[in-house]
Amino acid sequence: MKFFPLVLTLVCLPKVWIPAAKAVAAEPAVPFSEVYPVLQKHCVKCHGPEKVKGKLRLDTPEGLEAGGVSGAVLVAGVPEKSLLYQRIILPEDDEEVMPPSGKKLSEPEQNTLRKWIAAGASREGWNAAQAGEGIQVAPEIRDALLKLRAAGAYAGPRHQGASTYCVDFRLRRLPIPAEVWAALEPLAEGLEELDLSGQTLPEDAASLLGRMPRLRRLSLRASPSVAEILRVPHPIPALEFLNVFGSPRLPGEPESAFAARLAEWLRTLPALRGLHVGGGVFSGETLKELQAAFPKIDMVGDPVLEAPPDVTDPQKEHPPARVH
């Protein structure tokens, strides 16, 4: 495919790229934080933790340094001699173009890599860039976060500069396979929030939950695995909020038995102060008993519609107007 220069595009494109249009002569250095997302977006799927095509990894500074079967990918200062740049600017139908399938790098993205290499291809700030928030993350944590992201979860530091993490699976629709669940292992120590809404977990999931000393917030909303987790409940010392809204019971299990097992778990959660237990999990009566047994926990059950009886009958066609 023929290439059209994208200079015109810059007019309506973000200010980040504007220097590229203006300053061809000056070529200001591009910080690594700008290069990192480009590599993540286009390269790491095949040259990363999951696949290592051509024995090349572009997800670590070492990998970038070492190159792959075709040799070094970087010649600092000379983009034109760097494989990393050469291969991405080939025409789309060229056999050697990278990425080989899918979307080519946009012109601004190519420029980012070119200018970064031209200025010496510094990997300074790698950790900050990969964490996105300027914090240091160990390689195994990084790999775990990226693996979880690839599986459709949000996974990242709790907030800027935090050493704790949150992982949110709520938008994933498939059962979580054991190997994705295993990616939580390296994070378990620092995991603070875990959202498993709607998720079917692998069989031995409960034991890992028991190894999360800092877990504060756990959502198992509408997760078919709650009943399974309750088979062998594990203590979670720091857990403050638990959501089991709409969780189905084991087949054939009576409500009272389910309540008893939940109560058993609650006893091992000393810090718990909020429990979402609506969605038809219990009848009002059972919930009342449970609440009485755990007065310190604020339990949110099924929503009840209430209105002053003399004001509005929800089933009436028209509301009465009250004049006084």
Place this chain on the structure above:
Amino acid sequence: MLARCSMGFGGMALSGLLSPSMLLAEPSMRGVLERSGSAVIPPNAGKAKSVIFLFMPGGVSHVESFDPKPVLTRDHGKPCPIDVVSLTGSGKGSTCMKSFWEFRRYGKSGLEVSDLFPHIGHCADDLAVIRSMTTGIPAHGPSTYAMHTGMPIAGHPSMGAWFSYGLGSCNANLPSFVVVNGGNMPAGGAVNYASGFLPASHQATMLEIQTDSLVENLQPRDSSALQRTKLELLRRHDEERLRASGGDSLLEASIRSMELASAMQLSVPEVADLKGETPATHRLYGTDSTYKLKAIYARQCLVARRLVERGVRFVEVGFPVTDWSAPGNANPTWDQHGDILKYHPLNAFIVDQAIAGLLKDLKARGLLEDTLVVWAGEFGRTPFQQGTGGVTEKSGRDHHPQGFSIWMAGGGVKGGTVYGATDEYGCYAVDKKTDVHDLHATMLHLTGVHHKELTFRHGGRDYRLTDVHGNVLQEILA
């Protein structure tokens, strides 16, 4: 950083979007913006992940809903001593009119809500009522624009577009700004939902759900493989054109909407299909109401919950068409210049249970803590009756932008709070006067975005949703 969000969405191949893995494992909440190639917002910087905006077109009478004024009861029928200019005349000398509805205290907070909204009253402990809201403009169109865009003129981006631009999408199969429409339009029309100078892909997508029947022929006639091939060809042409033209936000949006539309063939019927909801949930919202308008609004609210559950950033809930207000009608739904006694309760009846149901449902699901719900009209109504003469059953109230009530709930808002106050007659905001910029700044703050940092260069300067104004209402933050 945020500026980068706007680029490159043409870059995601349709084939990628249509592949099963894409549909089943969507990009995650607050995750890397796949199409933008940039992780913009640090995780959990804000408490709210989504916003639901319940717009009350026409202006609800604040002194009859969330701002009780005993002095009006005392001076009922007497001349109003305060000079406040309304659309049709001056307040001074106009006849004071007490609330037609009694106020009650609800919940632990004892927040006062009138009998217009008995169901919402029961959610009082979740509400932060701002009684000192102002828009400063006494006409529907400009005031509605101000509430939606921060500017009293047409053409600026809707706040939904700003949220979409600033927070990005977290579900590739749904738009990030959706208007769940009941068929009516706010004053000023669909421009209220537009993206203005922001990239056109951030404009609202309207879902019309007046009936509960789904569109049946949403699936393509072609096999999915053939459809993919066709769309891929179309995309290639579009992209080449895009390159040749040097980038065109409208064309990008068109490519994006083509991609999104194909994904929505599967995602939208799923979202709009309410059969999976339990009978208890239907009863909670009132979708089973025999009063059709109420059932429609209940469905709108239920769909709004399903949308935020699936990661949509900003949902605005519109209003159904009523006998007393239809598209093109000069009087929006709540605009009771007369007959307030007849139509205010009908409007309230349509929305009250559904809104309370929405709040309770979100709360039960643990979603209220990360969903910000905002209830507002474009202004309030005068504390005095419109026109001259004594108060009758036919009396009404004029537009009143100088001080009125709105509320927020969830998403990091401190429930059971009253912020600001109007004077004893309900005329002027006298304590902690608040404007739309403060509201918008607070909404952005709650989603983790600093309103001064969310900018877009247009017409030679960096524009913000809050223009050059805006203070976060710290006192209502949890």
